[in-house]
Each structure stands twice: as C-alpha cells, then as structure tokens.
Amino acid sequence: MKAICRVLLLGVCILGKVVAQQDSLMMERIYTASFENGKAYENLRYLTKNIGHRIAGSAKAEKAVLWSKALMEGLAFDRVYLQEVEMPFWDRGEKEEAYIVSTKEPLNILSLGGSVATPPGGLEAEIIEVELLSELRAQGNKVRGKIVFVNKPWDESMVETGIAYGLNSSQRSRGPVEAAKLGAVAYLFRSLSSSPDDDYPHTGGTRYVNDIDSIPALAISPVGANKLSEALKKDSATRIHIVNHSAWKGNVTTHNVIAEWRGTDKPDEIITIGGHIDSWDVGEGAHDNGTGTMGTLDAIRTLMKLDYRPRHTIRLVFYMNEENGVHGALQYGETAKANAERIIAAIESDAGGFAPRGFDIKSSAERVNWIQQHWKPLFEQKFWVSRFLQGSPGVDSGVWGRHFPNTIMFNFRPDPHRYFDIHHTAKDVFEAVDRRELQSGVAAIASLLYLVDQQIDQLP
Numbered sequence: 001m002k003a004i005c006r007v008l009l010l011g012v013c014i015l016g017k018v019v020a021q022q023d024s025l026m027m028e029r030i031y032t033a034s035f036e037n038g039k040a041y042e043n044l045r046y047l048t049k050n051i052g053h054r055i056a057g058s059a060k061a062e063k064a065v066l067w068s069k070a071l072m073e074g075l076a077f078d079r080v081y082l083q084e085v086e087m088p089f090w091d092r093g094e095k096e097e098a099y100i101v102s103t104k105e106p107l108n109i110l111s112l113g114g115s116v117a118t119p120p121g122g123l124e125a126e127i128i129e130v131e132l133l134s135e136l137r138a139q140g141n142k143v144r145g146k147i148v149f150v151n152k153p154w155d156e157s158m159v160e161t162g163i164a165y166g167l168n169s170s171q172r173s174r175g176p177v178e179a180a181k182l183g184a185v186a187y188l189f190r191s192l193s194s195s196p197d198d199d200y201p202h203t204g205g206t207r208y209v210n211d212i213d214s215i216p217a218l219a220i221s222p223v224g225a226n227k228l229s230e231a232l233k234k235d236s237a238t239r240i241h242i243v244n245h246s247a248w249k250g251n252v253t254t255h256n257v258i259a260e261w262r263g264t265d266k267p268d269e270i271i272t273i274g275g276h277i278d279s280w281d282v283g284e285g286a287h288d289n290g291t292g293t294m295g296t297l298d299a300i301r302t303l304m305k306l307d308y309r310p311r312h313t314i315r316l317v318f319y320m321n322e323e324n325g326v327h328g329a330l331q332y333g334e335t336a337k338a339n340a341e342r343i344i345a346a347i348e349s350d351a352g353g354f355a356p357r358g359f360d361i362k363s364s365a366e367r368v369n370w371i372q373q374h375w376k377p378l379f380e381q382k383f384w385v386s387r388f389l390q391g392s393p394g395v396d397s398g399v400w401g402r403h404f405p406n407t408i409m410f411n412f413r414p415d416p417h418r419y420f421d422i423h424h425t426a427k428d429v430f431e432a433v434d435r436r437e438l439q440s441g442v443a444a445i446a447s448l449l450y451l452v453d454q455q456i457d458q459l460p
C-alpha cells in the first residue's frame with residue numbers, strides 16, 4: 001500500500017513539474033515576444049501625442065474611444081463593440097490663476113475635478129490654514145468668508161506611495177463640503193505629490209452634496225503651498241486672489257470600449273481585463289492610464305501572436321470616466337448583472353507603466369496562498385516579479401465587482417516610487433514612460449492572464 005502511494009505521489013509530483021515547466025516555457029515566449037515585438041509603447045505614443053489628454057465626455061475622449069475600437073478590430077477578437085455610458089460632463093474652461101495679493105506672487109493651482117467656478121473676475125479672501133479637516137470645526141466662526149487651505153505634507157516614510165496617497169485623498173473629496181458647512185468661500189488643497197520640490201499642482205476628483213453650498217475647490221502645488229504657508233506665518237491676514245472657470249456642462253453620452261476573444265472550452269465564463277481610457281485634462285494621461293489600456297491590449301495581442309487559444313472568454317474593457325465619477329464601471333457592472341454573466345476573474349491595470357512588481361489579489365487567503373505557491377515562483381526567479389499579496393482590486397473592477405463578490409480580482413502593481421510625482425499633472429506625458437519597463441509589464445500581465453485561463457479551475 002505504502003509503495004503504491006509513493007508511486008502515485010511521485011506521479012503527481014512529476015506531472016506537477018512538467019506542467020510548471022510548460023508554463024515556464026510559455027512565459028519565456030511571452031516575455032520574448034513582448035520585448036521584441038511589443039506594440040504597447042508605440043500605441044501609447046499615438047494615444048498621447050496624436051490624441052492627447054482625454055477627460056471623459058470631451059471630444060478627445062470620444063476620439064480615443066473610436067481609435068481604440070479600430071485597434072481592437074485589427075486583432076483577432078470575435079466581437080468588438082461600444083457600450084453606451086451616460087454621464088455629466090465637467091469642463092475646466094480657461095486656465096486658473098492665483099496670486100498673493102500683497103506681493104503679487106503667483107501660485108500654481110489647478111481646479112479639482114467637479115469644481116464650480118469663482119464669481120466672474122475671481123474672488124479674494126483671507127486664508128485659514130489647517131493640516132486636517134478635523135481641525136476646522138474648532139475654528140468655528142473664524143472660517144466664515146475665508147478660503148480654507150488644507151496643507152498636509154506627503155508622508156515621506158511610506159514605501160507604499162498608494163497608501164500615502166490614500167491617507168490624504170479623502171481630504172480632497174470631502175474638503176469642499178466640510179469647508180462650506182462652516183461658511184468658507186473656497187477650498188485650497190495641497191497637492192497629493194510624493195515630490196516635495198514639485199511646483200506642479202495635481203488635480204483629482206472632489207464632490208459636493210445637496211443642501212450645502214458648492215464652493216470653488218482647487219489644488220495648489222507643493223511649492224505654492226509652502227510659499228503660502230510662509231506668507232501666512234509672516235502675516236496671518238494674507239489674502240489671495242483666485243480665478244477659476246470650470247463648470248458642469250450637462251449630460252453627454254460616451255462609451256466603454258469592449259472586445260471579446262471567445263473561449264474554446266468554457267465560452268460562457270469570462271475573464272475581464274483592462275483599465276480606464278479617460279484621463280485628466282492636463283498632461284497626456286500617459287501613466288494614468290494610457291499604459292494600462294495599451295498594456296492590457298498588448299498582453300492579449302501578444303497571446304494571439306503566439307497562437308494561443310483561450311479556454312475561457314477573455315473580455316477586454318476600456319472603461320470610461322474612472323477619474324471623475326466611474327460611470328463606465330457602473331454601466332459595465334449593471335449590464336453584466338442584468339445579463340447574469342459569469343465573470344470568473346478580473347485583471348486591471350491602473351497604477352502606471354513602471355517596472356512590474358506583481359499583483360494585489362482580492363480573494364480568500366487560501367487562494368492567495370495557493371497562488372503564492374504555484375504562480376509566484378514562475379514570475380520571481382526569471383522575471384523579477386514577486387508581489388502576490390491579498391489586497392484591493394483596481395478602482396473600476398472594485399466598482400462593478402460589487403455585483404460579483406466572488407470574482408477573483410488581480411490589480412497590477414508596478415514599482416510605486418515615481419507614480420505620484422506625475423499623477424494627475426501636466427508631467428504625465430509619453431516621455432515619462434520607459435519602453436522596456438512598459439513591455440515588461442505587458443509580459444507580466446499576459447503571463448498572469450495565461451495562468452488564470454489555464455489553471456483557475458485548480459484554485460482552492
């Protein structure tokens with residue numbers, strides 16, 4: 001009996017090794033194809049240089065939609081289509097201006113996404129500076145008629161820049177409402193930048209609520225925030241002048257772009273992969289999120305060029321408006337739910353196109369352990385990709401995933417150190433992306449997609 005078991009175990013062991021060897025060889029082919037013949041970088045060049053930034057609802061965003069659709073139609077997908085998305089359109093209008101009234105010293109500011117305009121000609125007021133919104137209440141009546149200035153420096157100690165960002169991003173979204181409740185006339189927010197010497201303001205979404213006045217809300221560069229804080233130390237009655245023209249422009253119809261590569265064994269089981277196609281309306285939306293869209297598309301193209309045939313249906317989704325309301329992901333989720341689709345896995349890329357480090361996984365600890373045992377070694381030794389940890393999905397997957405709580409979700413994690421230097425700024429341009437790093441990420445994503453498609457049924 002014992003001897004039979006040993007033989008059986010040996011068989012399982014040898015079989016396991018053979019499978020791992022096949023996977024390893026496939027991944028080598030994927031990496032070689034991506035480095036030698038990858039198209040993500042050149043597609044990104046077109047998207048950023050010929051189309052440019054593309055805030056959801058704009059003509060450029062629609063141009064990006066149609067161009068992406070044509071790109072997908074040029075590949076071996078079985079079906080390519082647009083999914084309508086209704087959303088309100090927010091437009092920045094003419095460039096913002098700000099200066100310290102006494103010295104005329106200019107300050108670099110950017111309207112936060114969703115902000116209302118200042119009155120015509122701008123507004124001028126004294127400042128009330130705090131690090132945290134929670135300090136505002138104690139100021140009571142002193143806030144009335146002033147500009148609330150939240151000046152919390154970036155936490156330099158964090159290796160995980162995404163966590164440093166997350167620590168403070170709620171002050172960006174909740175700030176205008178909290179300030180307006182106490183009678184403030186505008187909201188000025190120190191940019192979420194990991195670079196302390198940065199004179200670029202970083203935009204990002206904010207929001208209002210019914211029954212509380214909507215006040216103009218703007219981001220100020222770290223250098224500008226330091227200047228203003230110094231001026232306030234010398235003279236607490238320092239006034240600034242700000243002009244902002246942004247406004248909501250009513251509803252528009254825009255689109256998610258979707259392509260499907262039909263599975264051979266289980267075509268009704270879907271693996272969703274993609275990222276958001278919109279960007280903020282400064283820079284070129286290169287790392288956020290040209291690399292995510294062009295990268296996931298190229299991961300699939302690479303598998304196609306290697307004559308791979310997927311077992312499950314692979315569905316590529318370019319979501320619209322992750323940045324200013326996640327309307328595309330909401331629509332995707334509602335449609336998939338209404339159609340009672342079986343989405344068994346999701347992969348999202350929306351953290352930049354720097355050198356790949358791994359994937360965060362939204363699933364049970366048991367499944368993450370299994371992946372660490374079986375897939376991580378394939379990535380780690382040859383390809384320098386080693387992070388496979390339980391974590392959050394990407395923003396878009398997280399939104400539609402509320403309808404699909406059991407779907408395993410992978411969130412692509414490239415190196416995090418430089419992302420928040422350029423995130424949501426004029427610096428997020430094609431030149432900030434390295435071809436080799438990008439194609440290495442494409443290969444990591446294609447490898448994961450291959451492993452998910454081949455082995456998802458073996459997960460515990």
Ligand SMILES: [Zn+2]
Pocket residue numbers: 276288289322350
């Ligand atoms: Zn993004």
